[in-house]
Amino acid sequence: MSVQGEQAPQAPRDVDLTKPSSARIYDWYLGGTTNYAVDRHFGAAADEQFPLIKPLAMSNRQWLGRVVRAALEAGITQFLDLGSGVPSVGNVHETVALHAPEDSDPRVVYVDYEHVAVAHSELLLKEHGDWAGVLRADLREPETVFNSTVVNELLDLSKPVCVLMVSVLHFVGGGDNVPGVLNRYRQRLAPGSWIAISHITTDDAPEDGAAQISALAESYRKTQNPAWLRPRAEFESWFEGMDPVEPGIVHLTDWRPDEEEAVFPDLEKDEVRPFYWAGVGQVR
Numbered sequence: 001m002s003v004q005g006e007q008a009p010q011a012p013r014d015v016d017l018t019k020p021s022s023a024r025i026y027d028w029y030l031g032g033t034t035n036y037a038v039d040r041h042f043g044a045a046a047d048e049q050f051p052l053i054k055p056l057a058m059s060n061r062q063w064l065g066r067v068v069r070a071a072l073e074a075g076i077t078q079f080l081d082l083g084s085g086v087p088s089v090g091n092v093h094e095t096v097a098l099h100a101p102e103d104s105d106p107r108v109v110y111v112d113y114e115h116v117a118v119a120h121s122e123l124l125l126k127e128h129g130d131w132a133g134v135l136r137a138d139l140r141e142p143e144t145v146f147n148s149t150v151v152n153e154l155l156d157l158s159k160p161v162c163v164l165m166v167s168v169l170h171f172v173g174g175g176d177n178v179p180g181v182l183n184r185y186r187q188r189l190a191p192g193s194w195i196a197i198s199h200i201t202t203d204d205a206p207e208d209g210a211a212q213i214s215a216l217a218e219s220y221r222k223t224q225n226p227a228w229l230r231p232r233a234e235f236e237s238w239f240e241g242m243d244p245v246e247p248g249i250v251h252l253t254d255w256r257p258d259e260e261e262a263v264f265p266d267l268e269k270d271e272v273r274p275f276y277w278a279g280v281g282q283v284r
């Protein structure tokens with residue numbers, strides 16, 4: 001589980017049908033159909049290896065929705081979703097469309113380096129007008145993201161933006177210098193912007209669950225996206241220099257829980273609780 005020094009592979013050049021991809025496997029966990037046989041095989045094995053994986057993906061997706069709603073309530077109407085994935089239930093632009101104040105001018109930019117995720121986002125966004133867009137880029141290159149036409153046309157960087165890094169940094173290695181990457185995003189964001197991060201962990205997990213998710217992370221090494229688990233101290237260090245947004249860094253299910261949430265009724269919240277850290281930092 002050492003993450004120091006290890007780098008994630010280069011962004012995929014083409015659609016690779018020989019190796020499962022995190023975007024398509026995650027789509028399978030969430031019950032989607034934007035995946036190939038190789039992804040479904042991996043997903044089914046993962047489900048056997050760590051039976052909480054599907055509810056965990058669902059609880060992460062719910063957190064994404066809660067963060068977007070919280071940002072809107074805080075007056076932020078621009079969203080930059082890094083590692084946005086294959087469109088699924090509760091996409092950011094859909095939550096924004098439902099909850100943004102009527103007189104606001106909301107904006108959403110999706111960023112992912114996986115072809116399938118970008119292609120399906122493009123298709124979906126065609127129906128939604130020109131206030132949301134998608135960019136194929138590697139989030140480890142913030143300059144590429146900020147210099148892109150879509151970001152420049154849609155986002156006003158002189159105003160706060162909510163940057164979402166939801167369930168994606170565990171696909172970025174220690175050798176990729178996560179704190180450095182985060183710093184480069186932070187420097188470009190207006191004061192009052194948010195950076196929201198969720199990340200898998202074994203902290204506080206029961207022994208058998210910790211062993212299962214560690215074995216699963218090991219299995220991801222055979223995919224296009226090796227995964228790393230991280231302890232709270234490392235996760236916490238990524239928020240240094242930002243102000244914590246209430247309730248600070250907590251297990252994902254404890255972040256402003258919403259008892260009304262019923263999108264995934266089978267979710268065992270107590271069981272999945274220890275496996276994710278979540279936090280939002282506000283740029284000074």
Ligand SMILES: C[S@@+](CC[C@H](N)C(=O)[O-])C[C@H]1O[C@@H](n2cnc3c(N)ncnc32)[C@H](O)[C@@H]1O
Pocket residue numbers: 022023024026060061064082083084085086111112113114117137138139140165166167168171172225
């Ligand atoms: C598990 S999915 C998470 C999707 C979405 N953020 C969510 O939480 O529902 C991870 C996504 O991150 C993307 N990804 C991984 N590393 C990336 C990188 N370096 N740059 C851009 N996207 C990346 C994958 O292609 C995949 O779509």
